[in-house]
Amino acid sequence: MKNKAQLLIVNARLATLGGFSARPQRGSDFGRLGLVDNGAVAVGAGQILAAGPLEKVRAEADVSAATIIDAGGRLVTPGLIDPHTHVVHAGSREREYELRLSGTPYIEILKAGGGILNSVAAARAASLAQLVAQAKKSLRRMLAFGVTTVEAKSGYGLDLATEIKMLQAVDVLNQVQDVTLVPTFLGAHAIPREYSENSDAFVRVVVEEMLPAVKDMAVFCDVFCEDHVFTVAQSRTILQAAKALGMELKIHADELAPTGGAQLAAELGAVSADHLLHTDTEGIKALAASSTIAVLLPGTSFNLMTGRYAPAREMVEAGVAIALSTDYNPGSCPTENLQLIMTLGCLKLGLTPAQVLAAVTINAAHALKMGDRIGSIEAGKQADLVIFDADNEAYLPYHFGVNHTWMVIKSGRIVYSNCEEDYCCEN
Ligand code: NIG
Ligand code: FE
Numbered sequence: 001m002k003n004k005a006q007l008l009i010v011n012a013r014l015a016t017l018g019g020f021s022a023r024p025q026r027g028s029d030f031g032r033l034g035l036v037d038n039g040a041v042a043v044g045a046g047q048i049l050a051a052g053p054l055e056k057v058r059a060e061a062d063v064s065a066a067t068i069i070d071a072g073g074r075l076v077t078p079g080l081i082d083p084h085t086h087v088v089h090a091g092s093r094e095r096e097y098e099l100r101l102s103g104t105p106y107i108e109i110l111k112a113g114g115g116i117l118n119s120v121a122a123a124r125a126a127s128l129a130q131l132v133a134q135a136k137k138s139l140r141r142m143l144a145f146g147v148t149t150v151e152a153k154s155g156y157g158l159d160l161a162t163e164i165k166m167l168q169a170v171d172v173l174n175q176v177q178d179v180t181l182v183p184t185f186l187g188a189h190a191i192p193r194e195y196s197e198n199s200d201a202f203v204r205v206v207v208e209e210m211l212p213a214v215k216d217m218a219v220f221c222d223v224f225c226e227d228h229v230f231t232v233a234q235s236r237t238i239l240q241a242a243k244a245l246g247m248e249l250k251i252h253a254d255e256l257a258p259t260g261g262a263q264l265a266a267e268l269g270a271v272s273a274d275h276l277l278h279t280d281t282e283g284i285k286a287l288a289a290s291s292t293i294a295v296l297l298p299g300t301s302f303n304l305m306t307g308r309y310a311p312a313r314e315m316v317e318a319g320v321a322i323a324l325s326t327d328y329n330p331g332s333c334p335t336e337n338l339q340l341i342m343t344l345g346c347l348k349l350g351l352t353p354a355q356v357l358a359a360v361t362i363n364a365a366h367a368l369k370m371g372d373r374i375g376s377i378e379a380g381k382q383a384d385l386v387i388f389d390a391d392n393e394a395y396l397p398y399h400f401g402v403n404h405t406w407m408v409i410k411s412g413r414i415v416y417s418n419c420e421e422d423y424c425c426e427n
Contacts, residue, residue, distance in 0.1 A: 014039030031354035079148025079384030086329035155186030
C-alpha cells in the first residue's frame with residue numbers, strides 16, 4: 001500500500017543532494033546536487049515519501065488527496081542547515097564594531113576584558129525568558145532565509161548556572177518555534193574575569209563541575225582553542241573529558257592564529273573543526289585523512305576584516321569535507337543570513353555555487369551528525385524543504401544580499417511563505 005501524501009510539489013528544479021546520507025561529499029563528489037528538472041516531491045506525516053520525476057513520485061506515493069504546490073520551475077532544495085551559531089545571547093556589541101572600524105583588533109578587545117566577556121556579563125544578567133525572546137527573533141529571520149536546522153552553542157555564561165540557563169533556552173526554543181536547534185556546550189569559550197590569572201583552574205571547573213552537569217543537555221562539546229584563549233593542551237583535556245562522558249566534539253580552531261587545532265580535531269575524532277583560517281598543509285592533511293568536517297565561516301573573516309579566509313580550495317583538493325555556516329554571534333559575525341554566507345563561499349573561498357549549496361545542506365547535516373535524517377531530498381528523510389524564487393542554484397549566491405526564499409516547509413508543514421497563497425497552492 002502506498003503512503004498517503006499531504007503535499008505534492010510539482011514543476012520543480014529539484015536539487016536532491018541524494019546519495020550521501022552515510023558520508024559527506026568530498027573531493028570530486030563535492031557539489032553533486034542530484035538535479036532533477038521538472039521534478040516532484042511527495043510529503044506525508046512529516047516525511048519525504050518520494051522525490052524525482054513526477055511519474056515516479058505518483059507511482060511511489062498516493063497523491064490523490066495531496067495539496068499541490070506548483071513551484072513554477074523554481075529551485076527546490078533541502079532545508080538549509082547552519083551548523084555553527086551562537087544564536088542564544090543577550091544584547092549586541094555595536095560599540096565594539098566602531099572600535100574595530102577605527103583599528104582595534106578583535107582579540108585586543110577580548111584581552112582588554114571586552115568582546116565575548118561583555119556578552120558574558122549580559123547573559124549572566126539576562127533572564128531565561130529574555131534569552132529565549134532574543135533568539136526567537138533571530139530564528140524567525142533564519143527560517144525566512146530557508147534555514148530549518150541550527151546548531152546553538154552555550155558559552156556566554158562561563159559559570160555553571162548561566163551555561164545551564166543558555167542550554168535551557170535552547171530546549172525551550174525547540175518547543176516554541178519551528179527551527180530545530182542542536183545544543184552544544186561551549187563552557188570553554190573564554191577565560192572568565194574571575195580566572196584571568198589562572199586559566200588551568202578554570203579548565204578544572206569546566207571538566208569537574210560543568211561537564212558532568214551539562215552532559216545530557218548538549219549533543220556536542222566545543223572549545224575555543226586559540227592564542228590567548230585555550231591552548232591545545234587545555235583544549236585536549238576538556239574535549240577528552242567530554243568524550244569520556246559520551247559527548248560528540250567540535251572545536252573552534254586556527255581562527256586568529258595557527259595553533260594546531262585542526263590536528264587536534266582529527267586526533268580526537270571530532271565531528272567538526274571550525275573556522276580554520278590559519279590551518280596549514282599539515283592540518284589540511286590531518287583533516288583529509290579523518291572523518292572531521294571543516295566548517296568554514298567566511299562571514300567572520302569578512303566582518304573582522306582580517307583579509308584572510310580559510311584555504312578552502314586546497315582543502316577541497318586534498319579531500320577535506322567542507323560545510324559552511326554563519327557563526328551568527330554578536331561579536332565576530334552578527335548576521336543570520338546563510339544565503340549571504342553562500343555568496344562569500346563563492347567570492348572569498350573560491351567554491352562553486354553547487355559546492356556552497358552542498359556545504360549548507362548535506363555536508364552541514366553531517367557536521368551535526370544528522371546526515372541520515374536531514375540534508376537531502378530522499379524518501380524517508382524529514383520533509384524540510386525550501387522553494388527559492390530562483391531558476392537555478394547559481395542565482396542564489398550571484399544575486400547577493402537579499403532573500404530568495406519563496407516557501408519553507410518544515411517537517412511537512414508550510415512554515416514560511418513569500419508568495420500569494422492562491423497562486424502557489426491549489427487543491
Ligand atoms: O566563533 N571565536 C569565538 N567565538 C565566536 C565569537 C563570539 C563572540 O565574539 O561573541 C566565533 O567567532
Ligand atoms: Fe563560533
